[in-house]
Amino acid sequence: MTPPPVAKNTAQARGHALSYFLDQNKIPVAAFAASIQRDRTYVHRIFRGEVDLADLDQTEASLIIQTLGVYDTDARELLGIPESAWSNWRTFRPPPFGEGQTTRETIPVHLKDHPLKGEASLPAGITLHVLPGDNDRPIQIVLLPDGRYYSTTPSMLEHIAGKHIGGLVSIDV
Structure with missing residues (x-):
């Protein structure tokens, strides 16, 4: 599979970046789809750019980030999520993984x-x-x-x- 373009400023480029990541990390599409509580058809629509990752709500984006197993900031960079959509592309896990509250000391x-x-x-x-x-x-x-x-x-x-x-x-x- 060819790597995604450096500038991921279209829905299709973001979908390709996701497809490439799953391929490189040997994550089956069916397993990924089940983990984000969607079917494979929906995931393939993302790959083709018919569904833009930048337009997902926070719940969907959070499921994708956690399924990919990366930091919130890394997911945004990896998938080319524009800054205007960053508020949805986050989890509430404690830092450094997410953007939730810091873990307090006992x-x-x-x-x-x-x-x-x-x-x-x-x-x-x-x-x-x-x-x-x-x-x-x-x-x-x-x-x-x-x-x-x-x-x-x-x-x-x-x-x-x-x-x-x-x-x-x-x-x-």
């Missing part, structure tokens, strides 16, 4: 002298990894006024007298 909480009590009971001497300020995780960690840590559910946070630390992510035993 903080260690050492249970030195006291065990963790509450919804999750754990012995003293272990380390919890907590995502600060997060209240979406099923187990929340609160520092009680007496210096001990307590675990609770998000719905019970407002009923606990103490400082909310964040959501429990993992435990080092």
